Amino acid sequence: MTTASTLTPISKPFIAEPSDLILVTGAGGFIGAAVVEALLDLGFTNLRCFVRATASASKLRRRLSQHSRGVNVEIMQGNLLSPADCARASAGVSVVYHLAAGRGEKSYPDAFLNSVVTTRNLLEALVSTGFLRRFVNVSSFSVYSNRGSRDTTLDESCPMESHPELRGEAYTFAKVNQDKLVLEYANTYGVPYVLVRPGHVYGPGNLPMSGRVGIDTFGRFLHFGGPNPIPLTYLNNCADAIVLAGLHPLADNEVFNVVDDDIPTSRQFLRQYKHSVRPFKSIYVPHAIAYLFCWCWELFSDWSDRELPPVFNRRRWHAFWKKTRYSNLRLKTRLGWTQRVSTAEGLRRYFDACRAENLNA
Amino acid sequence: MLKVAIIGCGKIADAHAEQIGRLPGCRIVGVCDREPLMARQLYERFPVEACFSDVRELLENGRPDVVHITSSPESHYGLAVICLEAGCHVYIEKPFTLCELDARRLIELAASRGLQLTAGHDDQFSHVARRMRHLVQQGYLGGTPVHMESFYCYEMSQSTYATALLSDPSHWVRSLPGKLLHNIISHGIARIAEFLTTDNPSVIVHGHISPRLRSIGEEDIIDELRVIISECDQTTAYFTFSSQMRPALHQFRIYGPSNGLILDQDQETLIRLPGKKAKSYLETFVTPLSLAKQYSANVATNVRTFLKRDFQMKSGMKCLIERFYASIAENGDPPISYREIVLTARIMDAIFAQLTALKVDSVKTGDPDASPESPRANLCIAGD
Numbered sequence: 001m002t003t004a005s006t007l008t009p010i011s012k013p014f015i016a017e018p019s020d021l022i023l024v025t026g027a028g029g030f031i032g033a034a035v036v037e038a039l040l041d042l043g044f045t046n047l048r049c050f051v052r053a054t055a056s057a058s059k060l061r062r063r064l065s066q067h068s069r070g071v072n073v074e075i076m077q078g079n080l081l082s083p084a085d086c087a088r089a090s091a092g093v094s095v096v097y098h099l100a101a102g103r104g105e106k107s108y109p110d111a112f113l114n115s116v117v118t119t120r121n122l123l124e125a126l127v128s129t130g131f132l133r134r135f136v137n138v139s140s141f142s143v144y145s146n147r148g149s150r151d152t153t154l155d156e157s158c159p160m161e162s163h164p165e166l167r168g169e170a171y172t173f174a175k176v177n178q179d180k181l182v183l184e185y186a187n188t189y190g191v192p193y194v195l196v197r198p199g200h201v202y203g204p205g206n207l208p209m210s211g212r213v214g215i216d217t218f219g220r221f222l223h224f225g226g227p228n229p230i231p232l233t234y235l236n237n238c239a240d241a242i243v244l245a246g247l248h249p250l251a252d253n254e255v256f257n258v259v260d261d262d263i264p265t266s267r268q269f270l271r272q273y274k275h276s277v278r279p280f281k282s283i284y285v286p287h288a289i290a291y292l293f294c295w296c297w298e299l300f301s302d303w304s305d306r307e308l309p310p311v312f313n314r315r316r317w318h319a320f321w322k323k324t325r326y327s328n329l330r331l332k333t334r335l336g337w338t339q340r341v342s343t344a345e346g347l348r349r350y351f352d353a354c355r356a357e358n359l360n361a
Numbered sequence: 362m363l364k365v366a367i368i369g370c371g372k373i374a375d376a377h378a379e380q381i382g383r384l385p386g387c388r389i390v391g392v393c394d395r396e397p398l399m400a401r402q403l404y405e406r407f408p409v410e411a412c413f414s415d416v417r418e419l420l421e422n423g424r425p426d427v428v429h430i431t432s433s434p435e436s437h438y439g440l441a442v443i444c445l446e447a448g449c450h451v452y453i454e455k456p457f458t459l460c461e462l463d464a465r466r467l468i469e470l471a472a473s474r475g476l477q478l479t480a481g482h483d484d485q486f487s488h489v490a491r492r493m494r495h496l497v498q499q500g501y502l503g504g505t506p507v508h509m510e511s512f513y514c515y516e517m518s519q520s521t522y523a524t525a526l527l528s529d530p531s532h533w534v535r536s537l538p539g540k541l542l543h544n545i546i547s548h549g550i551a552r553i554a555e556f557l558t559t560d561n562p563s564v565i566v567h568g569h570i571s572p573r574l575r576s577i578g579e580e581d582i583i584d585e586l587r588v589i590i591s592e593c594d595q596t597t598a599y600f601t602f603s604s605q606m607r608p609a610l611h612q613f614r615i616y617g618p619s620n621g622l623i624l625d626q627d628q629e630t631l632i633r634l635p636g637k638k639a640k641s642y643l644e645t646f647v648t649p650l651s652l653a654k655q656y657s658a659n660v661a662t663n664v665r666t667f668l669k670r671d672f673q674m675k676s677g678m679k680c681l682i683e684r685f686y687a688s689i690a691e692n693g694d695p696p697i698s699y700r701e702i703v704l705t706a707r708i709m710d711a712i713f714a715q716l717t718a719l720k721v722d723s724v725k726t727g728d729p730d731a732s733p734e735s736p737r738a739n740l741c742i743a744g745d
């Protein structure tokens with residue numbers, strides 16, 4: 001199956017020349033590495049890949065070895081919590097893809113530190129360089145509140161979570177504040193930005209099932225998603241969208257949601273998963289019951305002075321388990337994005353990787 | 362109304378803000394972090410009156426009675442001095458200070474100003490730890506402890522903090538004298554220190570980097586530690602820290618001349634081990650049955666506490682804070698004796714000194730596996 005990029009570089013008038021210096025933070029991460037490869041595929045020859053961990057640096061170096069001819073790929077190791085490292089990373093860059101974030105952090109301060117403080121440090125360093133043409137902030141669907149009407153289509157016009165601290169997820173709190181900070185820098189210093197908000201990015205390298213399908217916290221898998229579409233985007237499709245958002249002349253100061261076409265419903269996804277990876281028992285929890293469960297949990301958490309942390313609550317239900325449709329219209333019409341890897345193929349690769357991991361476990 | 366402030370707005374500050382919020386008669390007048398964004402995020406999520414990025418501003422504007430220092434360990438001493446000099450009582454997160462000398466200095470400074478100090482050994486105030494202390498005080502052991510075993514394990518794979526530490530060669534934990542151990546083991550050591558009867562126990566240490574950590578290129582972080590602590594011909598203790606053993610225990614066992622006790626922090630269970638055995642063959646039936654009964658009783662106690670809404674993850678911290686504030690109000694004894702704080706620091710100093718000596722040894726001999734088998738590493742360092 002071919003995975004050739006649908007981004008045909010030469011014909012498109014991008015805001016950066018192939019030799020302009022491009023910075024990718026979180027370049028050793030799941031999506032970051034794919035963004036670097038997409039940029040190289042597109043003919044960009046001057047990249048600075050910022051990674052934190054030594055292991056990520058070596059992994060990325062190995063992965064990029066086949067691209068090394070005629071390109072200048074600098075792998076810079078550092079920590080965005082250090083202003084000095086941010087200054088090193090920012091020197092001379094014209095486009096920044098900012099993917100580094102505290103993903104998977106359970107504590108609010110840790111998630112905040114690695115998503116918001118890091119972003120502030122980077123922006124501070126960038127505003128003083130004077131070269132910056134675009135700052136691509138990789139955000140997430142989790143910043144949306146989705147608490148409006150009963151049957152919603154989630155698109156870029158939807159409001160952000162107004163009280164992310166009440167969502168029970170450190171990640172959401174951090175990402176909402178990260179987006180706000182970028183907007184603040186755009187207003188105050190005129191930083192040219194794009195906010196890219198992917199749904200659940202899947203593919204080999206990120207195997208855990210999306211929480212939108214359900215949870216296995218209580219020993220038996222509780223299937224909350226049911227007929228809901230799951231906002232999946234395959235790794236390379238998402239990387240293409242992020243790359244385009246950084247280069248397209250019409251993307252400035254815009255928000256783009258990233259989700260693939262033909263996404264499966266939660267039920268279809270779960271059925272395929274059980275069939276392709278491993279069979280297991282699950283209990284379907286209808287939407288109304290899931291809502292009630294979240295509400296009761298929230299009430300008990302309040303009543304008991306947080307004996308149970310408020311990880312299930314009504315805000316989370318709205319964002320995760322309410323029936324919602326997703327739109328990628330803006331991505332397609334404004335940026336001309338098309339899906340490189342079909343959903344069927346993406347799922348096949350994903351399930352293959354899950355099965356391999358399952359066998360190794 | 363007691364006015365409280367928090368300095369250092371990282372992960373543990375969340376627990377402090379939450380537990381302080383559960384207590385009547387106090388309010389958080391300010392939180393402070395060198396990084397203004399961190400101070401702000403705590404301020405936004407909890408009922409806090411103001412946030413600051415400068416300690417002196419916090420002290421001047423908030424005028425707190427008590428300050429909780431929850432910043433990174435190397436800053437504890439300096440910040441505590443500033444707070445004590447400003448006339449505040451101070452709660453310092455573990456590890457109290459980086460060394461025994463600093464601990465002593467702080468205690469002297471507090472005493473000279475009529476102020477109170479406590480260390481964040483909150484595990485010792487969990488429900489189960491209090492039940493254990495009560496039994497020991499009532500003489501259940503039948504005399505001075507003969508032997509203790511303290512397990513304090515750490516699952517690296519479960520912790521994003523450990524991931525950050527392992528992936529970052531310049532992580533602040535690496536600059537602590539005892540590195541990862543310095544930031545973690547004081548809970549397990551303090552449990553032993555509480556029941557030691559003399560002030561100069563000898564300490565023998567074995568530490569190594571686990572094969573798992575070595576396999577990912579880690580050469581600095583010791584994650585397997587075994588310690589033997591002994592008081593000349595009296596009480597002895599083993600301390601185990603492990604990132605690899607499973608289950609990852611947080612357990613304390615204490616044996617006296619008559620009976621013993623096993624406390625499991627994770628399960629919140631306390632099991633009595635009667636010294637007297639059942640007759641002959643009966644031991645195989647009666648004792649397991651009695652253990653089953655005890656475990657059931659522990660479940661019932663936990664359920665009751667849960668229903669009474671006092672079974673939060675950090676309810677030990679709430680109790681410690683409550684007792685600390687009470688000791689301030691009544692000018693009574695602090696909840697953790699200063700002797701115990703100093704002894705914990707002393708044992709930790711001895712551990713890290715030996716680990717450093719071990720490292721020097723292995724560098725000199727070029728043998729990364731140089732272990733306490735070598736006479737030098739086996740040297741028993743008295744804790745004075």
Ligand SMILES: NC(=O)c1ccc[n+]([C@@H]2O[C@H](COP(=O)([O-])OP(=O)(O)OC[C@H]3O[C@@H](n4cnc5c(N)ncnc54)[C@H](OP(=O)(O)O)[C@@H]3O)[C@@H](O)[C@H]2O)c1
Nearest residue numbers: 026029030031052053056079080099100101114140200201
């Ligand atoms: N995966 C998804 O489904 C998804 C969905 C929506 C949005 N996103 C967003 O996409 C971006 C990338 O996500 P991902 O899935 O690729 O996550 P990831 O694999 O965890 O990558 C994030 C990277 O950030 C780096 N990082 C964290 N803290 C840092 C710091 N203080 N200094 C420097 N680097 C730091 C980490 O570097 P080291 O590995 O070197 O430590 C890590 O590689 C994130 O902003 C995330 O919020 C992801």
